[in-house]
Amino acid sequence: MVNELKNIEKISIEIFQEDLITWFKAEQRELPWRKDQDPYKVWVSEIMLQQTRVDTVIPYFNRFIEWFPTIEDLANANDDKVLKAWEGLGYYSRVRNLHSAVKEVNEKYDGQVPNSPKEISNLKGVGPYTAGAILSIAYGIPEPAVDGNVMRVLSRILSIWEDIAKPSTRKVFENAVRQLISHDDPSAFNQALMELGALICTPTSPSCLLCPVRDHCQGFHEGVESELPIKTKKNSQKNVELAAIIVKNEMGKVLIHKRPETGLLANLWEFPNVEIHQPLLMDRTQITDLFKDSFDMNIMLDKGIGQLEHVFSHLIWNIRVYTGTISSDFSEGNGWKYISLDEMEDYAFPVSYHKILKLYNDYTKK
Template sequence: MENEQKNIEKINKDKFQEDLISWFKEEQRELPWRKDQDPYKVWVSEIMLQQTRVDTVIPYFNRFIDWFPTIDDLASANEDKVLKAWEGLGYYSRVRNLHAAVKEVKEKYNGQVPSTPKEISELKGVGPYTAGAILSIAYGKAEPAVDGNVMRVFSRILSIWEDIAKPSSRKVFEKAVRQLISHEEPSEFNQALMELGALICTPTSPSCLLCPVREHCQGFHEGVQKELPIKTKKTKQRNVQLATIILTDEQERILIHKRPNNGLLANLWEFPNVEVHQSMVVDRDQLVNLYRESFNMNIKVEKAIGQLNHIFSHLVWDMTIYVGTINSDYLPGSEWKYVSIEEIENYAFPVPYQKMFKLHQELKK
């Protein structure tokens, strides 16, 4: 901490703010959530941008705000529609937490996003970064908004050799941002840091010669900008083999299943699937037995139509896709449904199952 403090003191604070903010005002991208400073829109955009690229988020943000223009609209929407609006963005706990939190804002704060650190931080899914982003961007409060982007930028500017993968490191960076943030233009300052990390101070090969704050950057002057930030690797992903099947009944309806309301991809819909042992070579008879044992369903397997691979942060799904038939007498509980091809559009599926359905439809043509 002593070292970081010395490095902060080396910086001409006013000049640093001026160089950074004036660059942002000139070079900032036109993004839909920057059109106004509506706290609700800032909130939605920041939740969407977690672990997701800006270019990917733009169409989702526009659709989401089109479907749910206000906090009241989102608070009163049913979960299936909210999940459908998010379909394809991944990390679905983000939108479930957002949905729960806006209901609380509607009930507790009369639909107004709270403007104090204490109140906003108590909302579900609103961590220190999101709270800081909303408070600074929408409310003009000099609060730090420290994510991986900002930690990367500040690790280089202040030559900070803390491991940014460790949760404890965030405090070091929050303290640094607090000392350097502009109190006159905190919204522009925080957004400028985010923009700098996205466009110039990138994870590999930073464009130092284009950087508006290069003269303030101690990492650049020491020639260590490419060695920073320090970030330990995550643990290896686990591989899961799935045998998943599109089952149709006599009326050409497709059987779909709602996932449990907690855990991975909670409350999203999927096609029936079973996990198989990695060393197991699955034939049709074994598959029929697996589905009978797992779901008490009698199916007929026609053929395998392809393989899909889907990577999560902590695991990899290796999916073998089959097609088959089932008697429509099978309906054990509310988590299973038969739907027509047209009706399937109303249900939110994770990306691997969207790809699986697309493959199925292409092969039918």
């Protein structure tokens, strides 16, 4: 913290603000959530942008706002439609928390996103970054919005050698932003830091010669910009082996299952699947036994149609895909149902299960 304070003293803060904001207003990307400063749209965009690239988010944001133009529309929407609107973005807890928080805003604050740090931070899924982004961008309140981009930029500008992977380090950067932020235009200032990290001060090979605040950058002048930020690596991802099966009934409909209300991919739909704990020792009979033990289902495997991999931030699914049948005494209910392939458009599935369906469709075309 002491080192950071000393390096801030080396900067002419007013000139730094002017250089940064002038660049942003001239070079900012045209993004749909920047067309106005609607707090609801800022909120949705910031939740979507967590752990997701801007180019990926744009079509999802446009569709989401088309389906749910206002807080009231989203608050009154059913869970399945909200998950369907989010389908493919991943990290589904984000949209479940957003939906829950929007309901609270609709009921408690008459549909107006609160503009105080305390009230907005009490909303489900709204952490310090999201709160700061909404307050500064939508309401012009000089609150820090510190994400990975901002920490990378400021670690270089201020030559901060704290490990940004540690949660406690965020306070160092929030303190720095509070001292540097423009009180005349906090919206442009915070967005400019984010934009600088996205376009110029990138994780590898930063474009220092194009940087509007290069003259203020301690890391550049010390020649250590490529060494910053300091970030320890996460633990390696866990590998999980799964067996998934495409089961059709006599009407040609496919059996699907709704995942539990909590945990990974909560409330999304899937094809029947089980985890294989000893993949090298597991044969087809043992897989059918797993279905019986897990779901009390008498599954008969037909053909293995392929394998696929799906990568999460913390684990990797390796999925064996089969076709098969189920005993005639099976009945729908308790999260199980048969749907036609056309009806799948009405249900929210994780990306991994879209991959399974594509594998199945390619197999049936052979």
